[in-house]
Amino acid sequence: MRRLAPLLLLGLGPACALNPVSGRPELVLVSGARERALGLEQEAVLLAELGVSDLATASEWVAAVGRRVALHSPRQDVAYRFHVVDLEVPNAFALPGGPVFVTRGLLALVRSEDELGGVLGHEIAHVAARHSVRQATAATPLAVVFGLPAAIVGAVSRPLGTLVALPGALVSSLALSVYGREQEHEADRVGAELAARAGLQPLGLADLLERLAREEALHREGPPPLSFFASHPKTPDRMQRVREHAAKLVPAASARIARDDGAVLARLDGLLVGPSPAKGVFVADDFFHPGLGFAWRVPAGWEHANRPDAVIAVDPASGGRAALLLQLSGEGDDPVAAAAAEGLGPEHQRALRALEIGGRPAAQLELTRGGDAALLTWLALGGRVYRVVGICPVAELGARHDAFLDATRALRELAPADRRRIEAARLRVRTSAAGESLASLGERTGSPWSSAEIAVANDLDAAAALPAGAKVKLPVPEAWPGST
Numbered sequence: 001m002r003r004l005a006p007l008l009l010l011g012l013g014p015a016c017a018l019n020p021v022s023g024r025p026e027l028v029l030v031s032g033a034r035e036r037a038l039g040l041e042q043e044a045v046l047l048a049e050l051g052v053s054d055l056a057t058a059s060e061w062v063a064a065v066g067r068r069v070a071l072h073s074p075r076q077d078v079a080y081r082f083h084v085v086d087l088e089v090p091n092a093f094a095l096p097g098g099p100v101f102v103t104r105g106l107l108a109l110v111r112s113e114d115e116l117g118g119v120l121g122h123e124i125a126h127v128a129a130r131h132s133v134r135q136a137t138a139a140t141p142l143a144v145v146f147g148l149p150a151a152i153v154g155a156v157s158r159p160l161g162t163l164v165a166l167p168g169a170l171v172s173s174l175a176l177s178v179y180g181r182e183q184e185h186e187a188d189r190v191g192a193e194l195a196a197r198a199g200l201q202p203l204g205l206a207d208l209l210e211r212l213a214r215e216e217a218l219h220r221e222g223p224p225p226l227s228f229f230a231s232h233p234k235t236p237d238r239m240q241r242v243r244e245h246a247a248k249l250v251p252a253a254s255a256r257i258a259r260d261d262g263a264v265l266a267r268l269d270g271l272l273v274g275p276s277p278a279k280g281v282f283v284a285d286d287f288f289h290p291g292l293g294f295a296w297r298v299p300a301g302w303e304h305a306n307r308p309d310a311v312i313a314v315d316p317a318s319g320g321r322a323a324l325l326l327q328l329s330g331e332g333d334d335p336v337a338a339a340a341a342e343g344l345g346p347e348h349q350r351a352l353r354a355l356e357i358g359g360r361p362a363a364q365l366e367l368t369r370g371g372d373a374a375l376l377t378w379l380a381l382g383g384r385v386y387r388v389v390g391i392c393p394v395a396e397l398g399a400r401h402d403a404f405l406d407a408t409r410a411l412r413e414l415a416p417a418d419r420r421r422i423e424a425a426r427l428r429v430r431t432s433a434a435g436e437s438l439a440s441l442g443e444r445t446g447s448p449w450s451s452a453e454i455a456v457a458n459d460l461d462a463a464a465a466l467p468a469g470a471k472v473k474l475p476v477p478e479a480w481p482g483s484t
Helices: 005-010 032-050 056-070 113-128 131-137 158-163 181-197 203-217 238-246 261-268 335-341 346-351 394-409 438-445 451-458
Strands: 012-018 025-030 081-085 092-094 099-103 281-283 286-289 294-297 303-307 310-314 323-331 353-357 360-369 372-381 384-393 423-431 471-479
Touching: 032 081, 032 099, 056 081, 056 113, 056 181, 056 261, 092 113, 099 113, 113 181, 113 203, 131 181, 181 203, 181 238, 203 238, 203 451, 261 471, 281 303, 323 335, 335 360, 335 372, 335 384, 346 360, 353 394, 360 394, 372 394, 384 394, 423 438, 438 451, 438 471, 451 471
Parallel strands: 081 099
Antiparallel strands: 012 025, 092 099, 281 286, 286 294, 303 310, 310 323, 323 384, 353 360, 360 372, 372 384, 423 471
């Protein structure tokens, strides 16, 4: 946000304009031209941060359906562009000025072109009604347009969040604008109307919303922070209102892009599901990053996660107060220079100690803040410098010091044997045997999805027996390219 603030403030200036959706005059702080320019800028940032799906057939389908629906938008002074981004969490969102994003996680749940058109219509409606800008008008200037706070990411625990400021908050807090109740109802209503004008069944939006609600219910610990209902609040009467309004709409006559359910499945065949090895992936306690060419092993029994800008491991016995982070510091082979380039003050630069770890150049620094301590180690590997951070209470640093060093020594170059262990799950259609259950089908195919997850994605009863020849979509593990 600090980087965006000067740009945003340059575009501020109260003005009244007719809202393209409601037709009512409204006070807005951002001109249409500035809105489009900022949308272009942040579109580039998001695509660079998130990446795009590697399945061209899915991306082309989304773009084609999106363009068809956008032709009927009440706002035509923006260029609607559609992207399938490389996020496993089911979501869809839009930036002011036209860019619309669908995650591959949401596509894995889509069953028809009607559903896809409905959700794209919903996001187009948010853009057309300038909902983000309208919210900014009632907010502080630094919340204008994007609602992407540059907050410190406490990804694992409060001490971790206070000691380490992870960059990439854009991705980690990608709630974008959390729309209000009436804005959601307006986008639902207009989205269904746009889908109908494009020749799609407007009830598709309600069908997908209900499937997303079923998928969310499977997460007993609560929906992921980037999920659809985190940024598009689910109200008790929302889906009922969508269905009631959609039932009154008559779709225009128009040929489908994906003509039937089989064509939809063909468009989604090969869609990546779950973590992408391109961004690094855990296999048991080993983390492999084939793109950067390194491997790292976290302590056995520690909980771990791969975040956009750090690999994190936490000792569950510590109550979340002992953790390890691995981050890319920069290019080169000089750890001392890499550490200094991160903006260490003179006092910390004097305390920085050069050493060797496993025969490789390294630099190390101890920090304390309040009752927490951090051991930061920069290590050169393969033409890059990585930073391994061990965090724990000050009183435990002596006892954990060697374990933190061992974690740094565990960072190494990726070996051919490591590559052979890397798999990715891709969406495939499998045919059931007579009387087979979803659980047995999942077991037979090695799918990482539970029977409940398979049931949601296919609108099936998790406990029901399948007829012979039923076509079921589910992720199947396959070797990652370059692993053989």
